[in-house]
Amino acid sequence: MITVVGIGPGDTAYLIPQAQHYITEAEVLVGGRRHLEIFSGVTHETRVVDADLAGLLAWLQNNSTRRIVVLASGDPLLYGIGKLLSEYFTAEDLRIIPGISSIQYLCAKAALDMNDIYLTSSHGRTPDFGWLLQHDKVGMVTDGRVGPRAIAQAIIERGLNRTLIIGENLSLPNERIHRLRPEAVATDYDMNVVVILNER
Known part of the structure; x- marks a missing residue:
């Protein structure tokens, strides 16, 4: 087996x-x-x-x-x-x-419940941000092509009010967790996952 x-x-x-x-x-x-x-x-x-x-x-x-x-x-x-x-x-x-999962871990570190979270991945695919950003809470496994900066750019282009929680190198000694407005998102991050929040 x-x-x-x-x-x-x-x-x-x-x-x-x-x-x-x-x-x-x-x-x-x-x-x-x-x-x-x-x-x-x-x-x-x-x-x-x-x-x-x-x-x-x-x-x-x-x-x-x-x-x-x-x-x-x-x-x-x-x-x-x-x-x-x-x-x-x-x-x-x-x-x-x-x-x-890395998303589960990030939510725990951010004290964020996972109720009603929409889970997705950008690995090998181009996300439909128009559809994704209709959700109030999105957890995304990212890749080198569509990472935090691309997500932030999609939010800015649509004029939406969102917060990104970005978790890098989760559970490792060099772990970093950022809670940012889209305008403050940097270009490069280490291995990461992202939670997008609509904090009305």
């Missing part, structure tokens, strides 16, 4: 015990280079997730009787690799262990 483990926002202190159990028992750890570095020494065999997702799926299928753990940032089913794997494998062949 293939186990997909959400490793949380970054610091292993936020890893749930069930996730730690499956990682410790793994024959093979699969994940991005950053994920594998976090758990180096747990097992001798690793596989790096790269752009060849078809190759990864075929390899997982051919090795499904082994104790394989796929490491996923945050929660595997919130804009993570869990979606791809759940579309390819049946629920009987896949065990998914949830993790604390």
Whole structure:
């Protein structure tokens, strides 16, 4: 059986015990280079997730009787690799262990409830800001192309009154959290997620 483990926002202190159990028992750890570095020494065999997702799926299928753990940032089913794997494998062949998502972590740090929040991602897509900004509360997993500055620019262009909460390097020693008006948003931020608030 293939186990997909959400490793949380970054610091292993936020890893749930069930996730730690499956990682410790793994024959093979699969994940991005950053994920594998976090758990180096747990097992001798690793596989790096790269752009060849078809190759990864075929390899997982051919090795499904082994104790394989796929490491996923945050929660595997919130804009993570869990979606791809759940579309390819049946629920009987896949065990998914949830993790604390980066948006969930940021909301906790900002003491912001997640009720009625609209969750989305800009990874590999161009957000429809006209539609998104109709929501009072939006949590967005960002990428290098559409990050805080692009979001702020979309708000300014529409003349909207919004606040951005930007979380960089969440749960890590260099974590930074900013609460800004769109006009004050800088050009560059480290690895981040954003919450957009309509504070009427």
